[in-house]
Amino acid sequence: MALVKYNNNSISAVTSAASIPSGAMTHIKTLTASSSSTLSFVHGSSDVIFDATYPMYVFEFINVHASQNETWFQFQGSVDGGSNYNVSATTTNFVAHNRESGGNQGLNYYDTRDSANSTGYIYIAGWEQGIDNDQSISGSITIFNPSDTTFVKHFISKCNISHPSDFTANGYMGGYFNTTSAINSILFKMTSGNIDSGKIKLYGIKDS
Numbered sequence: 001m002a003l004v005k006y007n008n009n010s011i012s013a014v015t016s017a018a019s020i021p022s023g024a025m026t027h028i029k030t031l032t033a034s035s036s037s038t039l040s041f042v043h044g045s046s047d048v049i050f051d052a053t054y055p056m057y058v059f060e061f062i063n064v065h066a067s068q069n070e071t072w073f074q075f076q077g078s079v080d081g082g083s084n085y086n087v088s089a090t091t092t093n094f095v096a097h098n099r100e101s102g103g104n105q106g107l108n109y110y111d112t113r114d115s116a117n118s119t120g121y122i123y124i125a126g127w128e129q130g131i132d133n134d135q136s137i138s139g140s141i142t143i144f145n146p147s148d149t150t151f152v153k154h155f156i157s158k159c160n161i162s163h164p165s166d167f168t169a170n171g172y173m174g175g176y177f178n179t180t181s182a183i184n185s186i187l188f189k190m191t192s193g194n195i196d197s198g199k200i201k202l203y204g205i206k207d208s
Contacts, residue, residue: 024205024206025058025203025204025205026054026203026204026205026206027201027202027203028047028048028049028050028202028203028204029041029046029047029048029201029202030199030200030201030202031199031200031201032197032198032199033064033065033194033195033196033197033198033199033200034197035067035194035195035196036194036195037189037194037195038187038188038189038195039187039188039189039195039200040082040185040186040187040188041059041185041186041187041200041202042078042081042082042184042185043081043184043185044081044184045081045082048202049204050146050183050184050185050186050202051146051147051182051184052147053204054204054205054206055144055145055205055206055207056142056143056144056145056204056205057142057143057146057202057203057204057205058140058141058142058143058202058203058204058205059075059140059141059142059143059186059188059200059201059202059203060139060140060200060201060203061073061137061138061139061140061141061159061188061198061199061200061201062138062198062199062200062201063136063137063138063197063198063199064136064137064138064195064197064198064199064200065131065135065136065195065196065197065198066129066131066190066193066194066195066196067131067190067193067194067195067196068131068190068192068193068194069130069131069164070128070129070130070131070164071128071129071190071191071192071193072113072123072124072125072127072128072129072190072191073123073124073125073129073137073159073188073190074121074122074123074124074188074189074190074191075121075122075124075141075186075187075188075189076089076120076121076122076186076187077089077146077153077177077183077185077186077187078183078184078185078186078187079179079181079182079183079184080184081184081185082184082185082187085121085185085187086119086120087119087177087178087179087183088117088118088119088177088178088179089115089117089118089119089122089175089176089177089178090114090115090116090117090118090175090176090178091114091115091122091123091173091174091175092109092114092173092174092175093109093110093113093114093123093125093126093171093172093173093174094107094108094109094110094126094171094172095107095108095110095125095126095127095169095170095171095172096169096170097127097163097167097168097169097170098167098168099165099166099167100166100167100168101166104167108126109126110126110127113125113126115175117178121189121191122173122175123173124137124139124141124157124159124171124173125137125139125157125159125161125169125171125173126169126171126173127161127163127167127169127171128161128163128164129161129162129163129164130162130163130164130165130166131164132162132164134162135162135163135164136162136198137159137160137161137162138159138160139157139158139159139160139171140157140158140159141155141156141157142155142156142157143155143183143186146182146183146184147182147183147184148180148182149180149181149182150180151180152176152177152178152179152180153176153177153179153183154174154175154176155174155175155176155177156172156173156174157171157172157173157174158170158171158172158173159171188200
């Protein structure tokens with residue numbers, strides 16, 4: 001299959017898709033919440049791999065439902081195998097939103113949900129989620145080279161939230177763990193209450 005470009009009302013082939021490097025995505029672990037206070041992925045525990053095996057790791061969270069209304073989904077990293085989750089991080093985020101009934105659309109930057117070299121838990125999105133039976137948050141986080149000992153550890157996230165006031169909120173967050181130590185564990189939780197239900201899946205992605 002060839003990729004094409006459009007130029008001056010004509011279409012021409014650029015390259016074969018087979019020649020474009022593509023990483024192999026390998027499923028590592030799935031955790032299913034059931035009134036869980038936290039969900040953690042610790043390298044070397046319960047078949048979890050989170051080391052130099054892969055240069056990129058992706059966490060996919062699917063229909064994560066909170067036990068309390070107006071709470072935020074958060075995560076943090078550990079450099080000591082999960083004994084402490086307090087790695088300094090700097091982040092930024094913005095949210096696009098629209099109400100079910102129409103109107104009140106917007107694009108907002110929420111500096112109050114940012115981390116500024118903070119060791120606290122990191123907001124995955126700038127908006128809180130609702131507790132109705134059909135409300136949840138779904139999305140993904142990609143962490144780059146968590147085992148590298150030269151550079152900080154970059155991460156990016158995108159998600160969609162069912163807001164308590166019946167908004168859809170499309171959130172984007174990015175940042176880095178400000179450490180040159182290897183990150184070997186990631187923990188997820190809500191700002192209050194439990195993760196009532198939902199799944200978090202961990203994948204490793206190779207360079208090619």
